Each structure stands twice: as structure tokens, then as C-alpha cells.
Amino acid sequence: MARIQAGPDDGREFRRDLVILLGSSLTVMAGATIAPCLPRMAVHFQDAPQAQMLVKMLLSVHALFIALTAPLMGMLMDRFGRRPVLAVSLLLYGLGGSSGAYLDSLYAIMAGRALLGVAVAGIMSGFTTLIGDYYQGERRNRLMGLQAAFTGFGGLVFLTAGGMLADVGWRYPFLIYLFAFCILPGALAYLYEPETAAHVKAGTEGEGMDSLVRFLPIYLLAFTGMVIFYMIPVQLPFHLKSLGGVSNTGIGVAIGTMNLVGAVSSMQFGRLKARFSNTGLFALFSLLMGLGYGVVWLAGGYYGVLAGMVVAGMGFGLLMPNVNVWLLSLVSARSRGRAVGGLTTFFLLGQFVSPMLFEPLVDRFGIADCFGAVGAVLLAGGVLFALSARSARDRG
Numbered sequence: 001m002a003r004i005q006a007g008p009d010d011g012r013e014f015r016r017d018l019v020i021l022l023g024s025s026l027t028v029m030a031g032a033t034i035a036p037c038l039p040r041m042a043v044h045f046q047d048a049p050q051a052q053m054l055v056k057m058l059l060s061v062h063a064l065f066i067a068l069t070a071p072l073m074g075m076l077m078d079r080f081g082r083r084p085v086l087a088v089s090l091l092l093y094g095l096g097g098s099s100g101a102y103l104d105s106l107y108a109i110m111a112g113r114a115l116l117g118v119a120v121a122g123i124m125s126g127f128t129t130l131i132g133d134y135y136q137g138e139r140r141n142r143l144m145g146l147q148a149a150f151t152g153f154g155g156l157v158f159l160t161a162g163g164m165l166a167d168v169g170w171r172y173p174f175l176i177y178l179f180a181f182c183i184l185p186g187a188l189a190y191l192y193e194p195e196t197a198a199h200v201k202a203g204t205e206g207e208g209m210d211s212l213v214r215f216l217p218i219y220l221l222a223f224t225g226m227v228i229f230y231m232i233p234v235q236l237p238f239h240l241k242s243l244g245g246v247s248n249t250g251i252g253v254a255i256g257t258m259n260l261v262g263a264v265s266s267m268q269f270g271r272l273k274a275r276f277s278n279t280g281l282f283a284l285f286s287l288l289m290g291l292g293y294g295v296v297w298l299a300g301g302y303y304g305v306l307a308g309m310v311v312a313g314m315g316f317g318l319l320m321p322n323v324n325v326w327l328l329s330l331v332s333a334r335s336r337g338r339a340v341g342g343l344t345t346f347f348l349l350g351q352f353v354s355p356m357l358f359e360p361l362v363d364r365f366g367i368a369d370c371f372g373a374v375g376a377v378l379l380a381g382g383v384l385f386a387l388s389a390r391s392a393r394d395r396g
Contacts, residue, residue, distance in 0.1 A: 012190060017143070019186040020127050023086070024147045025154025026093060026180055027124040030116060031059045031351060033158045034100065034173045035233040035255060036248040037166035039241055044170060045106045054106055056355050058113055059234055062096075063351035065117025066124070066344060073122045074129075074341020081193045082126050082133070082337070089122030090184040097177025116177070120348070125341045132328040132336050133194035138270065140328065144321040145269030152263025152317060156256040163252020194333075215339060218327050219346040221282065225319045226350030227357060228289065228374060232258060232312070234355045239296075239305070239367040246302055254302070258309035258316065265317025272318070273325065279392065281322045283385035288315025290378030297372030308371075320347075 034041075038055055045051045077085050092115055099112025131143050158176050165172035233255055240246040240254060272281060292312025299305045323343065331339040361370050 015186065016190040016192075019183060019190050020130060020143075021146055021150040022154075023090070023123060023183050023187065024127045025150045025158075026183070027120055027127075027151060030093075030097065030120045030177075031062055031113075031233065033162045033176050034166075035059060035159065035237055036163035036252040037170040037173050038237055040166060040170040040248070048106050051106070053359070054110070056234060056359070058100075058106075058110060060230065060352045060355050061110055062113045062117030062120060063348035065114045066121040066348035067346075067352060069118050070121040070125055070341040070344035070348070071338065072341070073125050074338040074344075077122075077126060077129060077337035077341075078335065082130055083187070083191050083193050085122045086126040086187055086191065087184065089119045089126065090180045090187060092116075092119035093123060093180040094178050094184075097180070098174050100174035101171050117348070119180075121341070121344060124347070125337065125344045128324055128344075129337050129340045130191065130194070131324075132331075132340070133333065138274075141273050141321075141325055142270040144325050144328075145266050147324075148266035148269065148317060148320045149263040151320065152259040152261075152266060152313075154259075156260040156263070159252045159256040159259065160249075161252075163247075163249040163256075166248040166252070214330065215327060215342065218323055219343060222319075222323045222343055223346040223350040223353075225285065225323075226347050227354045228378065229316055229319070230351045230354035231293075231358060231371065231374065232309070235358060235362060235367050235370070236296075236305070239371075240302065242367070243301060243305070250302060254306055254309055257306060258313035261310050261313030262317035265314045266321055269318065269321040269325075273322075277389050277392065278322055278326045279385055280389035281318050283382050283389055285315045285318045285322070286378045286382030286385055288312065288318075290315075290375045290380075290382055293371045293375030293378060297368050297375060 038059065041058070042052055042055045045055060048054065073085055073089075096112045096115030096117075096119055099115070100109045103109050103112060128147070131140060131147060135143055161176055162173035165175070236255060237251045240251050272284075276284070289312050292308045292310070292315065295308030295311055296305050299308060324340075327339060327343055328336070358370055361373075365373075
């Protein structure tokens, strides 16, 4: 199993890596932390127009603002450095994320979630870019796996805590976002500015256009993967409530279990990358996620859904490190921030689109059948990825 090792500088490198990994745990699950409290929020705001839809959008509206601001954050990092962008982003994360704890307007909380999105754009792009700046080769692969693992462990801790706090009151899960204030001092103390990133001027328009075309397949795969994954924090709480007898804590445990399994899967990424191509790893992601969603479709009770989350988590743990490593292997240090910012945009645009894409289908066919249909598509896609990887291996 991969481990973080202290360097020869009496642990400073260890603390730096720990800051990067803890900061990364704030990113992908930034929205889903409040997932267990959504049903109670819907009841509290039931008199507001379109309350059911707006409450669900609270889980993903931050993703729209990540999509809008991540390219800007990438350009700022390439021009002014990674460290100042990360420091401001951590501050905004705590302020915007905790807004639901003290605001009593659905639209005001929505504005706080938008501010959270701006913060996540800087955090998600910044820490991933720093891994690319600090490391290469096998060590980079290992840190990318650990980054995704800490995201998963953070999801388990934050979602489980969110579920327990939601049983007390729907406002309390918003306090979890204040954890960003604990990471900020470490970021200021231990992160240093790489020479290749400090005050680099933006590249030419031709370079930017070439990068967009070159990276578009990776961006689209990231977008599709996140659209599919975000069915879990958005739709699964309502599906579990429909099964009956499932508490908010139980919802948090179910989603957190998927993140725990995903974290363990991510920690094996370095070993898997040594054996499989990027296409082969996408095949594993699609097949495992498809099988997990199929189990959710067939499950008639809580523990059946939990089993589906275990299988899906095994696949999801491979998505983020795979696209990150693939992208960083192609981009130069000069435009690394912008390229990672573009990837962040597509990741979180997938989160924003997911509720709007599936809500009409859920209204017509039901949540369980939607999981079944998406699972079938994933299994078919996994077979195609596997055939493509085998064909490329035979040609090579």
C-alpha cells in the first residue's frame, strides 16, 4: 500500500504532502457533504417556489461556478503563482461553505454555495497542479493515487459526520466546511512556489487553442464520469428514503462507504498504472461502476444498495487519478495551471449538469430504473474501452 514518506528535511516534505492531501479532501465532495440533510431542507423550505428542485440544486450550483472560474484560476496560478491563489481559495471555502449554518434564505444560501464554487476552483486546480510541479513519474502516480484516496476518506468522514449532524438539525452539516481554516496555516507554512510556476506569463493564443483540442478527449471523459458519479449524492438519498426506515445517518454511511472503497481503490492506482494503459483503466472504471449501479437497481433494501456502493466505489476510485495523470503527462509546466483548470471545469460542470439531466428521467421512470439504465450503458462502454486497450496493446 502506498505511504507518504518524510524527506531528508526533518519532515518538512511530509508536512507539505500532508497539506496537499488534506486540502484535496475538500474538493470533489464539497457539495455532497450536505447530501444527508437535503430531505429535511426540502421540508423546511417547502413553501418556497420550486423548493424541491432548488434544494437539490444547492448540492451542485457550486459546480457551475467552478466551471466558470476554474480556467481563470488556472491562468492566475500560471501568472502569479500557486500559493496565493490557494490561500485565498481556502479562506473563501470556509466562508461560503458554512453559509447555510446561519443564513435563512434559500437564495442567500445559494449565493454562499456559489462562493464555495469559486473557492473549490482554486483549491482543486491548485493542489493538483502542485503535485505536477513537485513530482514526476512513479512518484507523481503514487501521489495522485493518494490524492484521490484522501478525497475518498474525506468523503467518508464528511458525509458520515454530515449525516449524524443532519439528524440533529439540517444547518449543522454546513459547519464542516470550516475545516478549511485548519488547513490554511499549513498551506502558508509548508507550500513553496515552484520556479517553473512563479510569475510565468500566459502563453500565446495558438498554444491555448492547441491545448484545448489536444486535451478535449480527456476533458470529455472526466465530464461524463462526473455526471454519472453525481447520481449518487443527488439521487441516492431520495431513493433510500423511498425504501423506508433509513435515517440520515444511514444515508451518510451509504455514500461514505462508496468513498471509503474508492479511497482504497485509489491507493492502488500506482500499481495498476504500471500494468494498465489509461484506456484500460477507463475500462475498469466503467465495468465496476456499471456493475455497482446494476446492483443498486436490483436491490430491494438498504444493504443491497450498500453492496452496490462498494462495487461502484472500486471503479470510481480510478477515475480522478487516471485523468489527472494522463493530462499531466501531456502538458508542459508553462501551461500546467491552465490545463488543470480546464480539467477542473469539466469535472465540476458534470456535477452541475447531473441533477438537471437526470431529474426529468427520474420523474418519468423512477430513481432505481435510472440507475439500472446508466449501469447498462457503463457496462457497454467498459467493453468498448477494454477492446480498444487490447487493440492498442496488440499494435504496440
